[in-house]
Amino acid sequence: MPAASSIRVLVVDDQLTMRALVRSALQQIGFSDVSEAPDGEEGLKTLIAKGCQLVISDYNMPKMDGLDFLRAIRSHEPTRKTAFIMLTGRSDKELVQRAIQYGVNNYIAKPFTTVGLKQKIEAVFGALT
């Protein structure tokens, strides 16, 4: 049972609003080490610098979108095993299927709740303490 506080999380979204919402939900769940990045490129840099174990990323972003970001993470040795949860729209079946191919760990549709997010994370890490 991993402790939420021991997992370093990176939230990637081009919208400050969405990053703030995810961060706020994560903090309620018990995560304390939460970093943010506005796009995949910055996300990758932050991920490597901070060594986060969980990435929660939007799909639709300028520069490098969520899928390319996921691919980049999976093709880098140091980041290859980072857990990746994709934020998607409610009807993005095609996107989710492509993300599965690239090795996404889970996805969550927007809008989400704190409880919903927790369940999605626990489905990846097991029950959190």
Added chain:
Amino acid sequence: MDPMDAIKVTFFQECDEQLAELESGLMALEAGEGDRETVNAVFRAVHSVKGGAGAFGFEDLVKFSHTFETVLDLMRSDKLAISADAMHVMLRASDVLADLVHAARDGGSVDQGRCDALMEELDQLAHGDAAPAPSAAAPEGDAPLYADVEPDEWGFVPLRVVMDDEPPVGEEAWKIIFMPRAQLYAKGSDATILLRELALLGDCEIEVDDTLVPSLDTLDANGACLSWTIILHGDKDEAAIREIFEFVEGDCDLIIERTSVSAAAPEPPPVFAPAPVIAAAPIAAAPAPTPVAKQATAPSAAAASDSEGKGGQPAANATIRVDLERVDRLIDLVGELVINQAMLAQRVAETGVARSSNVALGLDELEQLTRELQDSVMAIRAQPVKSVFQRMPRLVREIATATNKQVRLVMDGEGTEVDKTVIERLSDPITHMLRNAVDHGLESTQDRIDAGKPAEGTIRLAALHRSGRIVIEVSDDGRGINRERVRAKAIEKGLISPDVNMTDEEIDNIIFLPGFSTASAISDISGRGVGMDVVKRSIQALGGRISITSNPGKGSTFTLSLPLTLAVLDGMVVSAADQTLIAPLTTIIETLQPKAGEVRRLGPNRSVIAVRDAFVPLVDVGVALGFRKEAAQPDSCVVLLVESEGGGRAALLVDDIQGQRQVVIKSLEANYQRVEGIAAATILGDGRVALILDVDGLIAQRVSETRAETQLAKAG
């Protein structure tokens, strides 16, 4: 503030940015300038609004943006063509979206009929040209916004990772210590590549040792200061490791040994168990653009350790938001500092200290620094005019619809920067000029076609910097000013006398006279009881000028110019009739010492001065402002040759020039009242108030007097 409320504030701020991006993107597409990234950006803008709106439960906003997004998605996937018609619908949809956002923010309501009508139009766009929208997209508005868990109808099974809190005990691994010597780099080898190859052999923990990096001033750029310790998990052959270093073996120190990794790494990364669900674990994808490991990127960079530290996250966005009040306070203080510095300089000068003394030199330096400080502070307040410009396309669309004209708005120079206070006051005049251009400037569509012009009228809104001022131009390709009609109207209203000879330019500028309006019926659009004279006055109050040039049948151009800042001014300090006055430096062309023969008297109080080949009206500033009755003797005075915005020239006669100085503008109107011929006031170094001359005002005053005199002379 409740954290959610704080996020909501952020959301609405971001919405404004998104809406601006949406509109400019749509306009670029409409003009045929957009590319794929524009379509993506437009989609993203609406998508983001929807995402945030969903989180805060603004259901109307979610519903509308969803419909909008559906159409944009079709466009993004090339299922819907980018046509002018589609863009018109979308531009109007973006207006409605803006209304919805503002309604959500301010708690107001929107025109539901308009909203529904546009939803319908968007739906038609989506279904007309393309296959029916995916059914999954439709019922979103009905779906509970806070659904806790989605049933996974897509058969997705989450991919588990296992976090091992304890590193596996006693696991055998290779410990490789790699210490390149300078010659390794000299021979063109790259430590990064070696480390990268090593990482291909198995899981690596790479640690850089930067203890040998000296301080920057003693750093030998060609030296080798970094070394690496690599823990390579797994039981690869030692030979495989040695093979990687084969070509650099003589150029580095290499230690390879078996080790147990129980506590080798200070903070072991979690080890994830590959999930059984997906067999193909790493995707063979395009190489990612960033280096494998930051530790291994820059062998010579002493900064490597720095960027790995806690503060290593690169600044994503090097801007901060600051309360405007704080900036204003800073500007006020710097203004006071400028005055204080001037006072100090004067006091010191009065003590008779030599110019070359240390005190005087120090003061010179202080003045230089103060000026730089002031410029920098002013730059903080400078903003691109975009914030005003971006509201205009919507305005033009609405007027075009109301007047049943086809109008294209072209904008230029949106990045032009100007002081924030100026920006705020640009909005009204620009709005008025644009209304005027669409309503009066452009002909009706039929008239345009009859005149052999394109049915669609073009209006250009441009901003540019010109000689220390910002210039805004609004031009149309309409009918131009009907000078006969304007002149007749002006005579009829008694604004000008029937037998005055006027240049075309002068006739055009009659429209700025108070009480003038050519529209036979006051139009709903640009009428509103406000004439161009009000626009002109409000611009003059800012130290600005406005003029119009017109080309019959081809169109008209309004030119508005304003100072870049309303806070400071470079001025020439002069004295006239024992008063100290400031003449704005930008208006002065040259100064001269008149000789007696150059001045010709035209009447008791009128004279002109010969400046090279031309005669220029001479204005005795002391008399014009009422400081003295009798004109001064020109040959004991100094003349400032000045030019107004409109190009009119005059020679201002003053007693003496005291010097040149940057002065802080204090509004005379706000503290006293408007005075003809005076633009503002300032505080001098000795604490006295000095008036700043309104050069344009003085010239205009003189020109009209001269004209009246000419008329009198003709009549007599």
